[in-house]
Amino acid sequence: MEDSKRLEEGFGNGTKRATIANDQDKKVAETVHGNEEKSRTTLDLPEEQKEEKPLIKHKTKRVATLDAFRGLTIVLMILVDDAGEAYPRIDHSPWNGCTLADFVLPFFLFIVGVAVALALKRIPEVKSAIRKIILRTLKLLFWGILLQGGYSHAPYNLSYGVDMKHIRWCGILQRIALVYFVVALIEALTTKLRPTSLKSGHFSIFTAYKWQWIGGFVAFVIYMVTTFSLFVPDWSFVVYKDDNAERYTVKCGMRGHLGPACNAVGYVDRQVWGINHLYAEPVWARLRACTFSSPGSGPFREDAPSWCRAPFEPEGLLSSVSAIVTGTIGIHYGHVLIHYKGHAERLKQWVLMGVSLLIVACVLHFTDAIPINKQLYSFSYVCFTAGAAAVVFSGLYILIDVWGLRTPFLFLEWIGMNAMLVFVMAAQGIFAAFVNGWYFKNPDNNLVKWIQQHVFIDVWKSERLGTLLYVIFAEITFWAVVSGILHKLGIYWKL
Structure with missing residues (x-):
């Protein structure tokens, strides 16, 4: 049954x-x-x-502030590089302190961190992401050595080539490559530990990305311990001039020194790279101790210390380790952008941290504990420039993405979308060198110098003002227009 x-x-x-x-x-x-x-x-x-019922494609909304901030950094670089000689106050600080030029590289590193957080927000395959990170790092190193290693003599010297005994291994793109490699690698390797949502609490975003902060803290400890504990002995160098060689000796025998002569940052670079591979014209030569023309360039004083003539690498190894902290702060701002959807919450996180960094920097600098110093990439300099980047980034975000005032900043967006192209062609003078190659009778009689002299300097009867206006209109405005045209054509140069 x-x-x-x-x-x-x-x-x-x-x-x-x-x-x-x-x-x-x-x-x-x-x-x-x-x-x-x-x-x-x-x-x-x-x-x-x-056409009344088009196919709807869901696209991720692009944060225009990212491109505008990157474009602003490129504009600042062109301005200070080409007008800094006419206006030394905006050129790099000879030693302690911070000028307009000293914000450029930290701003680059900050936005690299933000971009890394967004680019690696979703990683389908970790091994593939790591391969791309390594390839991009190698590309940055290649272009850095090619453009700043001494091979290119642009824009005014039409010769090319470099003696490998004196090639410069460090530079702006090399430092960006190192910082990018470290922060991107940590971001990729910790993808499985990444939270989909944050817990309640102001510090939840810090604990959620603790490995990124641990990486930044390790870089900070390595830099601080080496800077204040490494013994720096006496050292010497040779200056070559008109087939004559003269040797100078710098007396040190100390540790923890933060002056030009005997700091650990320079000592590490001399040991790792060799003194002949360092930057031959450091900005400390514009110090009052070296020249009466300070803060501008000029002949050395008769009683100038020997180190005034010495080479020094402003983008060296130990200082680049410190720069990793700037990239870590930038990647944190990218994480805030990802997890906080409201404008108020994002700005609260950004501004509070930015102001805090500025306060820490000012306390360290004005108490003489750790002066703000770009050449050493001191911790106070990290805090001050990262805090400034945070404030500027927040201000652009309010103007562009919150209030919708995008039109006045479109030229910055265009430059930011083709930042690598403008950096190479304008900031490194490759395009100007190409134009200068078409001269009449002698290399000094070229179109670039003719425009600068007759269209700007002679008209305004001032070399300083004429140089500034030339940089603004013949360089920055020109490349803004070119970048806009390339954007309309959908042409971008990215590594």
Whole structure:
């Protein structure tokens, strides 16, 4: 009886399943038929009615502030590089302190961190992401050595080539490459530890990305311990001039020194790279101890210390380790952008941290504990420039993404979208060198110098003002227009 009952229940269930299956088949058939009818109806519609119901594609909203901030940094670089000689106050500080030029590289590193957080927000395959990170790092190193290693003599010297005994291994792109490699690698390797949502509490975003902060803290400890504990002995160097070689000796024998002569940052670079591979014209030569023309460039004083003539690498190894902290702060701002969707919450996080960093920097600097110093990339300099980047970034975000005042800043966006192109062609003078190659009778009689002299300097009867206006209109404005045209054509140069 039980078997019969089960058999009956089985038949009953089978009948029920068959009925459901038939109903589902019927629905599928109706759906397919309906879709076919819908497709035929759509195809039969006039063109005007077809355009009334376009296919909706969901795209991630691009934060325009990112491109504008990157563009602003490029503009600042062109301004201080090409007008800094006319206005030394905006050029790099000879030693302690911070000028307009000293914000450029930290701003680059800050936005690299923000971009890394957004680019690696979703990683389908970690190994593939790591390969891309390594490849991009190598590309940055290649272009850095090519442009700043001494091979290129742009824009005014039309020769090229470098003696490998004196090639410069460090530079702006090399430092960006190192910082990018470290912060991007940590971001990629910790992808499985990444939270989908944050817990409540102001510090939840810090604990959620603790490995990024641990990486930044390790870099901070390495820099601080090395800077204040490494013993710096006496050292010497040779100055070559008109086939004559003169040797100078710098007396040190100390540790923890933060002056030009005996700091650990310079000592590490001399040991790692060799003194002949360092930057030959450091900005400390504009100090009052070296020249009466300070803060501008000028002949050395007769009583100038020997180190005034020495090479020093402003983008060296130990200082680049400190720069990793700037990239870490930038990647934190990217994480805030990802997890906080409201403008008020984002700005609260950004501004509070930015102001805090500025306060810490000012306390360290004005108490003489750790002076703000770009050449050493001191911790106070990290805090001050990262805090300034945070405030500027927040201000642009309010103007562009919150208030919608995008039009006045479009030229910055265009430059920011083609930052690498403008950096190489404008900031590194490659385009100007190309134009200078077409001269009349002698290399000094070229179009670039003619425009600068006759269109700007002679008209305004001032070399300083004429140089500034030339940089603004013949360089920055020109490249803004070029970048805008390239943007309209969808042409971008990215590594």
